[in-house]
Every structure is written in structure tokens, then in C-alpha cells.
Amino acid sequence: xxxxxxxxxxxxxxxxxxxxxxxxxxxxxxxxxxxxxxxxxxxxxxxxxxxxxxxxxxxxxxxxxxxxxxxxxxxxxxxxxxxxxxxxxxxxxxxxxxxxxxxxxxxxxxxxxxxxxxxxxxxxxxxxxxxxxxxxxxxxxxxxxxxxxxxxxxxxxxxxxxxxxxxxxxxxxxxxxxxxxxxxxxxxxxxxxxxxxxxxxxxxxxxxxxxxxxxxxxxxxxxxxxxxxxxxxxxxxxxxxxxxxxxxxxxxxxxxxxxxxxxxxxxxxxxxxxxxxxxxxxxxxxxxxxxxxxxxxxxxxxxxxxxxxxxxxxxxxxxxxxxxxxxxxxxxxxxxxxxxxxxxxxxxxxxxxxxxxxxxxxxxxxxxxxxxxxxxxxxxxxxxxxxxxxxxxxxxxxxxxxxxxxxxxxxxxxxxxxxxxxx
Ligand code: EPU
Numbered sequence: 001x002x003x004x005x006x007x008x009x010x011x012x013x014x015x016x017x018x019x020x021x022x023x024x025x026x027x028x029x030x031x032x033x034x035x036x037x038x039x040x041x042x043x044x045x046x047x048x049x050x051x052x053x054x055x056x057x058x059x060x061x062x063x064x065x066x067x068x069x070x071x072x073x074x075x076x077x078x079x080x081x082x083x084x085x086x087x088x089x090x091x092x093x094x095x096x097x098x099x100x101x102x103x104x105x106x107x108x109x110x111x112x113x114x115x116x117x118x119x120x121x122x123x124x125x126x127x128x129x130x131x132x133x134x135x136x137x138x139x140x141x142x143x144x145x146x147x148x149x150x151x152x153x154x155x156x157x158x159x160x161x162x163x164x165x166x167x168x169x170x171x172x173x174x175x176x177x178x179x180x181x182x183x184x185x186x187x188x189x190x191x192x193x194x195x196x197x198x199x200x201x202x203x204x205x206x207x208x209x210x211x212x213x214x215x216x217x218x219x220x221x222x223x224x225x226x227x228x229x230x231x232x233x234x235x236x237x238x239x240x241x242x243x244x245x246x247x248x249x250x251x252x253x254x255x256x257x258x259x260x261x262x263x264x265x266x267x268x269x270x271x272x273x274x275x276x277x278x279x280x281x282x283x284x285x286x287x288x289x290x291x292x293x294x295x296x297x298x299x300x301x302x303x304x305x306x307x308x309x310x311x312x313x314x315x316x317x318x319x320x321x322x323x324x325x326x327x328x329x330x331x332x333x334x335x336x337x338x339x340x341x342x343x344x345x346x347x348x349x350x351x352x353x354x355x356x357x358x359x360x361x362x363x364x365x366x367x368x369x370x371x372x373x374x375x376x377x378x379x380x381x382x383x384x385x386x387x388x389x390x391x392x393x394x395x396x397x398x399x400x401x402x403x404x405x406x407x408x409x410x411x412x413x414x415x416x417x418x419x420x421x422x423x
Contacts, residue, residue: 001418005390005404007381008413009363012286013248015410019237019255020046020401021071021230025192027095028169029199029230030054031102033075034063035176036203038225042073045230046401049394050093057089057096076225085112086145092116093398097125097166100148101173104132108150118370118395121331127164131171134158135178155180155219163188163213163299169196175217176205182217189213190300191260195231202226234260236400238307239375241265243407244284245273246314247382251410252283263303267293267311271318292320292357297328309335309372313379315355316344322355335373338366342380342388363388368395378403382412 021044030051033040045051047070055065055073061083064076082103090096094117103110117123129139129148134157137150155178160167168188173196175182187193189211197210203226206218237256244251245268258265258277265282268275271290276283292315297305305328312335315322326332330351340346341364345356363386368374374396381388390396393416396403404414 001420002391003393003416004419005378005393005396006415006417007363007378007384007388007390009361009381009384009386009388011247011382011411011413013244013382013407013410013412014250016252016254017240017406017410019232019240019253020044022046022192022195022233023048023050023235023399024165025195025230026051027054027093028098028192028196029228030058030073030075031095031098032173032196032199034058034061034077034080034099034102035106035173035200036077036223036225038078039074039076040199040203040225041227042075043071043227043229045071045073046233047071048401049398050095053089053092054095057085057087057099060085060087060089082107082109084145090115094118094123094166097128098170098173100128100132100146101170104137104148104150105153105174105177108153109148111145111147113145120329120370125166127160127162127167128170131158131160131167131184132174135171135174135182137174153178155182155217157183157185159185160187165190165193168193168215172197172200172207172215172217176200176207176220176223178217178219180219182219184215184217185213187213187215188299191231191234191257199226199228202228232256235304235306235372237261238264238304239310239379239400241268241282241284242307242310242314243379243382245271245287246317246379248284248286250283250285252281254281256280256282258282263301264307264311267295267303271314290314290318292318292322294323294325296325299328305329305332306372308332309376310379312336312353312355313339313376313383316357316359316361317383318355318357320357322357324353324355326351334369335376338369338373338377339380341366342384360385362386365389365391368392371395371399375400378407378414381414382407
């Protein structure tokens with residue numbers, strides 16, 4: 001029977017929440033670990049479905065994956081076999097595509113199914129593939145599978161037409177064992193890219209410039225195991241910060257890197273949210289009379305597309321018209337349709353939403369159409385009058401570590417229920 005999340009709204013929140021390790025770093029660090037010739041230990045691993053699915057994929061590759069404690073993974077690829085990744089689990093998440101770069105880098109061959117992940121409109125991977133081709137690979141797509149092969153991988157200069165997070169990381173993975181120097185120009189600068197480069201460098205790679213728009217990778221012959229602690233999840237942090245701004249009397253959010261959240265914190269300041277930012281935490285107090293704001297999503301360090309959806313919910317309580325312009329995924333507005341069902345007044349036009357506030361929200365049945373839409377529905381449910389039922393919660397469980405436990409601990413009323421299948 002499928003599970004739903006139910007939330008009884010209107011409860012003021014108070015207390016502390018600790019942020020888990022970054023999902024989008026973890027899902028790249030796990031594939032990166034298979035490039036090593038010994039065990040890689042990763043700590044701060046979030047307990048989310050994407051990690052369970054990636055571990056399952058690694059086991060198909062005969063990689064030994066141990067979990068001595070819930071946030072701790074030991075990945076030992078010593079006896080890895082490069083088998084075709086055609087199992088359904090590959091399609092359950094987007095990040096399985098990082099195994100393209102990793103396996104191509106290590107074996108000069110990979111065959112795998114199309115990756116899955118949230119539907120946010122078209123999500124091509126042409127830049128990843130062009131990067132592999134520039135290093136000397138041939139890419140074929142037949143019967144739903146990518147077949148990527150190279151006799152040799154040789155470093156080259158690769159210019160990304162779009163500063164893609166996924167393409168930057170995937171090319172880095174393919175290039176660590178390539179002959180000579182690879183230069184990625186117009187590389188993405190997200191903190192998760194620095195985290196992956198840090199892991200690879202600890203393993204013995206030569207990657208310079210991660211976090212800037214030019215990354216240089218000098219190929220090496222061998223990589224060893226290492227120990228790595230994942231950076232905190234800036235999107236989970238941003239989600240709880242928005243929750244606090246919406247519903248907290250006083251709430252402290254621990255284990256954050258404020259610099260990674262600057263664009264969000266500046267926008268909340270503009271709205272009039274009271275915040276006290278410390279070295280690795282932020283405390284937020286109840287704020288009245290929120291002001292409307294305008295947000296345009298941009299690659300890091302601009303305003304993250306992943307936080308546009310949670311922030312839209314807070315905008316429904318601002319006094320006036322707020323505006324969201326989405327430049328990364330122009331179709332990422334399904335949460336607005338769900339919010340309208342709860343009473344929000346939102347005008348949608350291509351790539352843009354205008355949110356008229358303040359409007360009360362009412363509990364009803366909504367769908368987590370994608371991961372961050374799910375987060376937005378949780379926030380809306382906490383704010384709404386009555387009970388909100390969220391369907392398709394597997395999206396939420398793909399990326400939020402124990403969201404119900406973390407919220408119940410600070411005074412929310414949120415629970416899961418199994419419901420009969422609809423015919
Ligand atoms: N793009 C192309 N061709 C490519 C690759 C990307 O046209 O080959 C386009 C995309 O369609 C998009 C833009 O470039 O319009 C940026 O996409 P990017 O490659 O940067 O995104 P991604 O790597 O697929 C990651 C996160 C997303 C996050 C985006 C943007 C992971 C696993 N996913 O996706 O996270 O929204 O970067 O920051 O790291 C989420 O966590 O909910 C999520 C969707």
C-alpha cells in the first residue's frame with residue numbers, strides 16, 4: 001500500500017534542527033569512490049532513498065558497501081566488476097549517471113540505462129556526453145541504454161555551453177585517469193563540486209580550480225582509499241530556514257555553512273525575517289508583516305532553483321505581490337498548482353510565478369510532484385489550517401533525511417499513513 005504524509009497545520013515550532021550531509025554531494029561522492037583502489041570511508045551520509053539506491057547499484061558492480069553506523073559508509077571497490085547497469089534501480093535516481101564518468105574513467109567502457117530523477121521539464125545530458133567524446137570516447141544510445149567506450153582517454157579543453165553541475169562532476173570523474181591535462185571551462189561552481197574534487201584529491205587525483213569556472217585535471221595512474229566528511233546540505237538547510245521563517249517562535253538550525261546560503265539569507269532579510277547568523281548555525285525568530293520580494297534563480301552563487309519551491313510557500317504570506325523567475329528549469333512550477341489547491345493566489349506564466357499575498361492556506365490533498373515540490377508541500381502543510389495529505393512522498397524520501405522526526409521534535413504534528421491503492 002502506498003504511504004502518505006499527513007500534517008496537522010498551525011502548530012508553532014520551537015527548538016533545534018541539525019542538518020544532514022548534502023544529498024547532491026553524497027550522490028556524486030559514492031560513485032567517485034569506485035575510482036579508488038581501496039576502501040573509501042564517507043561520514044555524514046544522509047539517510048535518504050537515493051543513497052540506498054546507489055548502494056544497491058554499487059553492489060551490482062560487486063563493490064563492497066558497508067554501513068557501520070547510519071551516517072557512515074565504507075565503499076570498497078577492490079573486487080569491482082564492470083557489468084552492464086540495466087537494472088530498474090538505475091532509473092530511480094538522476095545521479096546514477098555519475099557512474100558513467102566513473103566507470104568510463106576506470107574501465108574505458110560503460111553501458112547503462114537512462115538515469116531517472118525528478119521531472120523538471122527536459123533534462124538533457126548532452127554536455128556530459130560531449131565531454132566524454134572530447135576525451136576520446138564514442139557514445140551510442142540503443143535500446144534505452146548508453147554505451148560509452150574509449151580505447152584511450154586523453155585530456156582536452158572542454159567548454160560547457162551551460163555551467164552544468166552534473167556535466168562538470170561527470171567530466172571530472174572521467175578525466176582523473178585520462179592521459180595529460182583536461183581543462184573544463186565555464187565549469188559549474190556549486191559547493192558540491194568542490195566536495196567531490198576534495199574527495200578525489202584525497203584519493204590522489206590532481207584537480208585544481210574546483211569552485212571557480214575553470215577546473216584543471218591532470219590525469220594520474222592510480223587512486224587510493226581515503227576518509228571524507230560530507231558538507232552540510234545547503235538545500236535541506238534552506239528548507240528548514242524557510243520553515244522557521246514561516247512557523248517558528250524561535251528555531252535554531254545547526255550544521256550549516258552560511259556562505260552556501262547567502263543568496264537565500266539575503267532574500268529573507270529583504271522580506272523582514274529576523275535572523276541571527278553564527279559560524280555554523282542560524283537562529284530565526286517569529287517575524288510579522290513579511291514584505292514581498294523578487295527572486296530569479298541562477299547557478300551558484302546565485303539563488304538556487306532547488307530553494308525557489310520552498311520559498312514560494314513563504315511568499316504566500318508576504319503583504320503584496322512576490323515574483324519568482326526560473327532560469328534553470330523553466331517548467332519547475334508544479335508546486336504552484338498544488339499550492340493553488342490549498343488557497344494560494346498565484347499567476348503563472350512561462351518561467352515565472354507571481355504570488356499574491358497574504359492568503360491563508362487550507363489543508364487538502366496534494367501531491368509531491370518532485371522532491372522540492374514535496375518540501376514545499378510540507379511547509380504549506382505546517383502553515384495550513386486543518387490537515388494536509390501529501391501523496392507521492394517517495395520523492396520527499398529521496399532527499400530529506402527523517403523529515404517527519406526532525407519536525408515532530410520541534411512541535412510539528414506530522415505522521416505517515418498507509419492508504420489503499422487507487423484503482
Ligand atoms: N543541461 C543541459 N545539458 C546537459 C546538462 C544540463 O542542457 O548536458 C541544462 C539542464 O537542463 C538545466 C541546466 O543545464 O537547464 C542546469 O542543469 P545541471 O546539469 O546543472 O543540473 P543537474 O546536475 O542535472 C543538479 C542537482 C539538481 C539541481 C541542479 C541545478 C544533483 C543530483 N541534482 O542537477 O538538484 O536543481 O543541479 O542546481 O546534483 C534537487 O536536489 O532537487 C535537484 C533537482
